[in-house]
Amino acid sequence: MTETRPKPLVRTSDLSKHYPVGRSLLQRRIVHAVEQISLDIFPGETLGIVGESGCGKSTLGRCLVRLTEITSGALEFEGLDITKASQRQLRPIRRQMQMVFQDPAASLNPRRRVGDLLADPFRVHEKLSRSEMMDRVEELLVRVELLPEHAQRFPHEFSGGQRQRIGIARALALRPRLIVADEPVSALDVSIQAQIINLLCDLRDEFNLTYVFIAHDLSVVRQFSSRVAVMYMGSIVETGPVDAIFSAPRHHYTIALRSAVPVPDVDNRPGQRIMLKGDLPSPLDPPSGCRFHTRCVAATSVCRQERPVLSLVDKNHFVACHHPSAG
Amino acid sequence: MPTDKPLLVVENLCVSFLTEGGVVPAVSGVSFSLEQREILGVVGESGSGKSQTLLAIMGLISSPNAVVTGSVRFLGRELLGLKRRALDAIRGRQIAMIFQDPMTALTPVHTIGDQIIEQIRAHERVSRAIARKRAVDLLDAVGLPSPESAVDRYPHQLSGGMRQRAVIAMALSCNPALLIADEPTTALDVTVQAQILELIGRLRDEFGSAVILVTHDLGVVAEVADRVLVMYAGRVVEEGGKGQLFREPLHPYAWGLFGSIPPMHGPRPARLTAIPGSPPKLSQMPQGCAFGPRCTFRHQACIAQPSLGGAGGHRSACFLPQDGRQDLRRTLAAGAVPA
Ligand SMILES: Nc1ncnc2c1ncn2[C@@H]1O[C@H](COP(=O)(O)OP(=O)(O)OP(=O)(O)O)[C@@H](O)[C@H]1O
Numbered sequence: 247m248t249e250t251r252p253k254p255l256v257r258t259s260d261l262s263k264h265y266p267v268g269r270s271l272l273q274r275r276i277v278h279a280v281e282q283i284s285l286d287i288f289p290g291e292t293l294g295i296v297g298e299s300g301c302g303k304s305t306l307g308r309c310l311v312r313l314t315e316i317t318s319g320a321l322e323f324e325g326l327d328i329t330k331a332s333q334r335q336l337r338p339i340r341r342q343m344q345m346v347f348q349d350p351a352a353s354l355n356p357r358r359r360v361g362d363l364l365a366d367p368f369r370v371h372e373k374l375s376r377s378e379m380m381d382r383v384e385e386l387l388v389r390v391e392l393l394p395e396h397a398q399r400f401p402h403e404f405s406g407g408q409r410q411r412i413g414i415a416r417a418l419a420l421r422p423r424l425i426v427a428d429e430p431v432s433a434l435d436v437s438i439q440a441q442i443i444n445l446l447c448d449l450r451d452e453f454n455l456t457y458v459f460i461a462h463d464l465s466v467v468r469q470f471s472s473r474v475a476v477m478y479m480g481s482i483v484e485t486g487p488v489d490a491i492f493s494a495p496r497h498h499y500t501i502a503l504r505s506a507v508p509v510p511d512v513d514n515r516p517g518q519r520i521m522l523k524g525d526l527p528s529p530l531d532p533p534s535g536c537r538f539h540t541r542c543v544a545a546t547s548v549c550r551q552e553r554p555v556l557s558l559v560d561k562n563h564f565v566a567c568h569h570p571s572a573g
Numbered sequence: 574m575p576t577d578k579p580l581l582v583v584e585n586l587c588v589s590f591l592t593e594g595g596v597v598p599a600v601s602g603v604s605f606s607l608e609q610r611e612i613l614g615v616v617g618e619s620g621s622g623k624s625q626t627l628l629a630i631m632g633l634i635s636s637p638n639a640v641v642t643g644s645v646r647f648l649g650r651e652l653l654g655l656k657r658r659a660l661d662a663i664r665g666r667q668i669a670m671i672f673q674d675p676m677t678a679l680t681p682v683h684t685i686g687d688q689i690i691e692q693i694r695a696h697e698r699v700s701r702a703i704a705r706k707r708a709v710d711l712l713d714a715v716g717l718p719s720p721e722s723a724v725d726r727y728p729h730q731l732s733g734g735m736r737q738r739a740v741i742a743m744a745l746s747c748n749p750a751l752l753i754a755d756e757p758t759t760a761l762d763v764t765v766q767a768q769i770l771e772l773i774g775r776l777r778d779e780f781g782s783a784v785i786l787v788t789h790d791l792g793v794v795a796e797v798a799d800r801v802l803v804m805y806a807g808r809v810v811e812e813g814g815k816g817q818l819f820r821e822p823l824h825p826y827a828w829g830l831f832g833s834i835p836p837m838h839g840p841r842p843a844r845l846t847a848i849p850g851s852p853p854k855l856s857q858m859p860q861g862c863a864f865g866p867r868c869t870f871r872h873q874a875c876i877a878q879p880s881l882g883g884a885g886g887h888r889s890a891c892f893l894p895q896d897g898r899q900d901l902r903r904t905l906a907a908g909a910v911p912a
């Protein structure tokens with residue numbers, strides 16, 4: 247880590263997000279959805295975030311673009327502390343960071359034409375004439391490989407893949423620097439999924455985008471990311487360059503996760519599968535020490551007592567484990 | 574029971590819906606057969622007719638606007654048109670079905686134990702105590718942790734993976750000759766999916782069941798299936814042994830599917846070989862081959878409807894010459910990697 251790296255676009259320090267659950271004060275429990283995450287995201291990189299349902303991927307994504315309040319820790323965007331920034335203070339920064347969701351339909355008003363939906367960001371952030379606005383909208387539609395006349399249609403008149411293109415167009419409207427994409431292709435058929443991944447790749451090169459790409463599909467993350475962070479129960483347990491994470495993972499959870507992926511190949515079967523025992527523990531009652539110790543093949547008594555912290559094991563490769571695998 | 578007879582023979586199965594927008598041909602002439610103890614994977618895009626095919630086999634299409642024709646023979650007996658009572662006796666006893674959402678098979682107000690016990694006693698005259706013992710054994714067999722206490726839990730007290738296991742235990746309670754599973758792992762995490770897939774493989778080995786597994790995930794098929802059907806727009810476009818289909822797929826749609834999946838090993842392609850466009854609307858089918866509008870190799874002949882053909886149990890519905898298809902496939906893959 248001696249080489250000089252560019253300044254991070256986004257930096258989180260011990261960022262945590264807790265949700266109170268339970269109806270009355272007496273029953274109130276806390277879900278530690280995101281727990282003390284320290285992460286630098288550098289300009290131009292695509293950080294893939296993987297992990298199983300409920301591990302906190304979406305919560306982390308929403309924290310990064312300040313779509314949700316942060317419980318503790320700090321968040322910086324281009325060196326500016328925005329942890330507690332008000333909506334008004336955030337306004338000039340908003341246009342630089344956008345989000346793309348799994349189900350774009352949920353975020354598109356069904357009663358408005360696509361052209362109007364896409365014009366919204368310009369109305370809020372830029373003073374453009376109506377015809378200028380329409381030119382920009384058509385430009386956007388063409389860029390995401392739709393047709394200018396699609397501006398006249400309503401969201402429900404589009405297929406799932408086309409709606410995701412609209413969601414991407416909307417995120418792209420104000421030329422953001424950062425796009426957090428939360429499972430953008432998870433609801434799509436593989437053939438359509440591939441189209442959208444190719445599109446996101448082209449846009450990255452064309453607009454110098456930095457992506458945070460959240461997905462539970464490891465093969466998609468491998469295809470699209472330059473760096474990967476693996477989450478388990480609210481924390482990052484391993485992070486490193488994509489090839490290191492996939493060909494030489496060091497955390498026992500990453501190893502099990504990778505080996506569980508069914509591979510569509512009958513000749514190059516992956517080796518012995520590591521079958522995880524049991525299910526995820528309840529987030530309301532997380533295990534002591536290493537959160538993974540209840541399912542880990544390598545757990546010892548220290549794992550049950552002490553929480554391992556992320557430490558460097560190889561170039562840019564960090565692992566939170568008392569007994570990391572040899573890789 | 575002679576084992577050389579096929580367990581299930583489906584012939585020219587058609588399902589269409591009469592809607593305001595016209596006739597929707599959801600399943601058009603699907604034919605296949607299934608051997609005893611065989612695991613058949615069915616893959617295809619959303620809306621390609623996978624679920625409707627399974628529902629038609631089970632006699633579960635109840636919409637008054639649906640027209641189901643063709644033939645479904647289970648152990649030589651025609652199921653299509655069978656009376657409700659006769660069907661009920663076969664379903665749940667010789668044929669069991671599991672769905673993507675385990676809650677469709679579970680009642681929230683009863684413990685999973687009670688539900689399995691009821692299922693057993695609906696088909697067999699055994700005491701509650703014996704049925705309960707069987708329920709615990711089944712929950713153990715499907716890998717539910719501490720089955721003696723799990724048997725008294727309500728569905729909402731179990732995780733998604735545990736619920737799906739409970740449903741599989743329920744399906745197995747009558748030792749079905751055929752298990753039909755529609756996307757049973759789609760809603761589950763990969764580590765849990767791996768456990769359920771292992772369980773489905775064991776069903777055949779330990780319980781002797783044949784399985785039809787519908788999924789959109791070719792990885793899942795590679796994992797558990799013996800034979801594979803690929804569906805597109807309501808038809809089977811390719812059928813073959815798993816090895817045949819994964820090593821030398823014959824249909825341009827299958828080529829596109831394989832090219833669309835990012836590899837888990839080896840070099841990453843600069844771009845994926847996505848299939849352009851999207852599947853046709855069933856109410857506005859193109860003339861001839863339904864894949865035509867998305868197909869790189871569409872030619873004169875394709876304005877007619879191709880039928881399944883080919884040798885050695887590996888068949889495809891495509892007008893391209895049988896020889897030289899793998900060369901064509903390679904040109905497609907090469908086009909995807911820009912210099
Ligand atoms: N608004 C909320 N109130 C209470 N708990 C919440 C809320 N949002 C999320 N959680 C909890 O926080 C944890 C993390 O949820 P999150 O949605 O971030 O997970 P995820 O990794 O995105 O999961 P998935 O893969 O299913 O989308 C879960 O235990 C979830 O139940």
Ligand SMILES: Nc1ncnc2c1ncn2[C@@H]1O[C@H](COP(=O)(O)OP(=O)(O)OP(=O)(O)O)[C@@H](O)[C@H]1O
Pocket residue numbers: 590592597599617618619620621622623624625626636789855
């Ligand atoms: N009651 C109905 N009326 C009209 N069309 C219907 C009806 N039920 C199903 N369909 C149509 O039948 C077609 C086949 O649907 P089916 O559910 O079998 O697809 P599938 O391959 O299982 O897709 P998925 O992967 O999304 O589950 C779809 O286009 C669907 O819209």
Ligand code: SF4
Pocket residue numbers: 497498499536537538539540542543544545546549554566567568569570
């Ligand atoms: S710290 Fe211990 S329990 Fe956690 S992953 Fe490492 S070896 Fe396993």
Ligand code: SF4
Pocket residue numbers: 824825826862863864865866868869870871872874875879890891892893
């Ligand atoms: S029949 Fe023609 S259009 Fe259809 S898949 Fe074959 S080559 Fe393509």
Ligand SMILES: [Mg+2]
Pocket residue numbers: 303304305428
């Ligand atoms: Mg999420």
Ligand SMILES: [Mg+2]
Pocket residue numbers: 623624625755
């Ligand atoms: Mg279906």
